[in-house]
Amino acid sequence: MTEPCPLCQSPDCHAFFADKQRAYRQCRQCQLVFAEPASWPNARDEKALYDLHENSLEDKGYNRFLARIVDPLTDRVSPPAQLLDFGCGPAPALANQLRQLGFEVSLYDSFYYPETQALQHSYDAIVATEVIEHLHQPRIELERLWAHLQPGGWLALMTQRVIDAKAFKTWQYKNDPTHVCFFHERSFHWLAGQLNASQLNFEGRDMVFLQKPEN
Template sequence: MPKYPDYLSTMTCPCCASTDIYFWSEDRRRAYYACHQCAVVFVPTHYHLSPAEEKAEYDLHENDVQDAGYRRFLSRLLTPLLQRVPAAAQGLDYGCGPGPALALMLEEAGHHCAKYDLFYFPDQCVLDQRYDFITATEVVEHLGQPLEALDRLWKQLKAGGVLAIMTKRVIDQAAFKNWHYKNDPTHIVFFADRTFKWLSKRWQAKLDFIDKDVVFLTKQAPD
């Protein structure tokens, strides 16, 4: 039996809007629910931080754009992406944070990369442009309305364009209980392999699981 039936009666999945939700897990901080349709695991809204609290958490991050270790981390997405985009491509680093290292690395590789971040680079104009690629590294797990945000990004991609996402993926309930990734209070939605398969079907996209936390979705050219 679900542990919190009152919540379940009003809850919808933030990724696919299904009402087929069930209790997944809990810890001393909050409870987690999952969606039967798309397999997303999420935190109910009453546990979400306020915008001010959320930004305070991000301000604690120290992602130095010249840090060699951080660059190696980002290269697990960057290297395969560079093999898939045309020369001098136009891209967007979505949710780049205060230190947009990936955007810098893409520009060093000869590409143009616009930057957007709700708190640090909030220029909405870049969300009205079209791009050859869009990156979202360690971003989607922070989104209160992931489908709305991702659908918008998908519309911004040109035919043949790549949406490159880095986020750690849910494996199962046993692993989730001891998963450090869920302990960040700004992490409120967790994607599984099946979530990305659901998105690829929705968008009729080519899906590639690049690494354990890197996924590419490629927009197919029209027939």
């Protein structure tokens, strides 16, 4: 019996691509592509791979990469709004940038900032940059984040999107063993419907903003 889609839980998933490392399936309902769950790393191996990353608060390239989400975010929320940087990693460079702009930013990362107090509050915006492709239970996690948004708040996501099987074959993004779920544009439309989002906005090739209804 094949595993259901990690996002929408549909059992209607088909073989999408396979290489020497992993096999991938695609959901016919929401178009999410996901690596076969048997190939997903366990928490210990996952953290060991993250620990190899050399991102730091002083890394100019890393800061430039994350800064791309700042302008579209500040078009939607203004200081001193309360923000959550979800999955911030060991070097929360984006939170540092946002604090410099006057935002109040809380941190949560299951490996590096696991204090659950941050998940006991509501926020004007929640930002998850290069996070959702790592989630083993994306529906549960995204619904949890949605519950922590204030009415009218924004969920800001950064992740590269699946285009088609031909592009996937040479897509470097899939080669990171901690990347297990790959969102298609239609995946976000499904998510917006599931969350009853009042707005779904795409910015560039890898940013998505969903707004929670005002009431």
